[in-house]
Amino acid sequence: MPRVETIRLVITTGKTGHASDVQIKFNGHQIPLAKKSGGTGPGQTYEGTFDVGSMCHSCVLLGPEKGEWHVQKVIASFEGAETRKNEFGEKVLKAGEELNVWDPPPPPAFDV
Secondary structure, three states, rough: EEEEEEEEEEEEOOOOOOOOOOOOOOOOOEEEEEEEEEEEOOOOOEEEEEEEEEEEEOOOEEEEOOOOOEEEEEEEEEEEEOEEEEOOEEEEOOOOOOOOOOOOOOOOOOOO
């Protein structure tokens, strides 16, 4: 398990925004990100960070407490002993849903 010093998320919101603070769950602990720039309203891009300084078992982006959050793109960067960067495409996070940003997204499926 790699040690993570800083988590950085860049989130581009689609047509439905998110009214609350952006939160992640790191190793089962819910924590807010420190907003660096932007916002989570429709069409906005948000950048937030959290200084962790710990080994990482899991990290998820939490959806809204109510309603839906239309996310067009998420870039999750983990800085530390091993740098990791995962990019996720369009997703609608409904109330209570989570997006695993620690593991890379699965490769696109295609028909042969």
